[in-house]
Amino acid sequence: MKKSLWLSLAGTLVAGIVALGIGCALAAEPVKIGVYYPMTGPSAVYGQIGYKGLQLAQKDRPEVLGRKVELFLTDNKSDKVESANAVSRLIQKNKVDAIIGGLTSSNTLSGAPVAEKAKVPMISPWATNPVVTQNKQYIFRACFIDPFQGFVGAKFARENLKAKNAAVLIDITQDYCVGIANFFMKNFEKMGGKVVAKLHYNTGDLDFTAQLTSIKGKNPDVIYCPGYFKELALIARQAREAGIKAPILSGDAAQADELIKIGGKAVEGLSFTTHFDEMGVTTEAGKKFVKAFRSAYPDITPDSVSALSYDTYNILLDAMERAGSTDKDKVRAELEKTANFEGVTGVMTMKNHDMVKPAVILTVKDGKFKWLATVRP
């Protein structure tokens, strides 16, 4: 009798220790979120400020489901091939539970199929090209899509800028630019405007005098150039040097401090549609974010990419909380059901894996970004 008592006591003790051990291991196991952002290359500006937004989000909310959150940052070098490689690495080597990224539509389009095939949920904070989430089960985004953004741009051009003719200058190496320009042109013409010129350039081009000379000849009321800030700054300068007085309208890729630093006087009056501005916050979360960002990074203006990154982190963590686990299919299902999420960039609801939320229109005035309007969907 004594022997069996000892045995059962020992058994219980061992079982207890093993259970404790397993429990500790599980509790200690962090939630792994992979991040693939452009930290170098032409889009580095967005990646660097976006990651600051993510780090702030992690600082404000370091745990989910009682476990620590670990971010695995990979640099996609602003390159499509690197993006696909980065996502592969995150899934196979780091075995992440979910992925945040990419930022540009082109790179997200490259990384998405890899995540979709591996059935890992992925949210892009900033990619607005509609094709990114089309026919995908595991790919989501935290922002609006370009059919909406192009519509907002066209409406602004027709109603606020009173433009009858538009010249469109597109970066044909970027899926985002091609997509949003098409939506702008369709909507602009539906609203009674006329597109008088449609010209191309490549990412990395420095000289736009040939295209601008052609545009000058067509005498448009507005130039729609939804490019990334680097080329946009030079385009604005060269347009003014060529004697073109028409206002320039752009999209959310224009929002970077460097646009003003490099563009100087030439970008005064340049307007663009985007996701977020610190002056146009509509939510409490937004106000808190601006304060936290400013105190953490006093010299940097909180912009759309950082705000959306912050929101993406919380959208993902909320989905995990609702799912009660990091099981990829459960998280995926909860992401689909995201509704009335109060984020930094507004109140938003997931529809077909895209967020329905308002857009803001900013302009450059006196060397600073100035909020003009918020447009609800």
Next chain:
Amino acid sequence: MTVQLFLQQLINGLGLGSLYGLIAIGYTMVYGILRLINFAHGDVMMMSTYFAFFGISMFSLPWWLAALVAMLLTALLGIAIDQGAYRPLRRAPRISALITAIGVSFFLENASLVVFGSRPRAFHRPAIFEPVWEIGSISVLSLTVYTIFITLALLVLVYIIVYRTRMGMAMRAVSRDMHTVPLMGIDLNRVIAFTFGMGSALAAVGGILWAMKYPQIEPLMGIIPGLKAFVAAVLGGIGNVFGAVLGGFILGITEIMLVAFWPELSGYRDAFAFLLLILVLLFRPTGIMGEELPE
């Protein structure tokens, strides 16, 4: 395409071509004396823009002084690259020096990415180069016109140095027969160092004028201009400084005209330069002004 439009694009093309020409002179001189294509030259041009940038922003130098200091620092950089990377390989097969040049190029690019960061910086364009001159319906940036004249003036200076000084004579001698020259009592390494210094200083002028024209600098900015300047040097006849500038002008003008006449082809503007290189190598490898040099 009206006459005025054509003239405007011609001036733009000459301006762009001048920049290619200034960088091409460095390529052609180094090739002439060492038979080495210094692939790091484009990145040397990039370094010059950063030297000037820091001179203006960190040391608050007036732009012309920052430019002069940058030229000097770039010349020293060129000499240092030669002394450190190419000189130990003087007697090695040419392919070794070529690979080293590519290595130096990667080194400069990646070191700059780490030290300077990848975010583009705004380069200051001095007030004297800001005005846009309106002649009829043509708008020309004053900087473009100044660039053309500065390039021509420097070309005259290079001619004087290469054809009217003893150092120039030594340089021409080295390009004819590198290994006999020391037998004539000339310090070979000094001549080579001088060539690198001069070529790099000219690249610095090109780089700073480039940064004033397209006022943003970043560590990878030297790759494409460097490659195009190489094409210009081959087009004009590698080894010939006049050819380098002529090649630069031709390349600049055709590149601008291509996009002006056929805006749909603007995506191919870089590809066009390399197509030109292939055609030159196929049909006239010595270039326009090249001489058949004995091997």
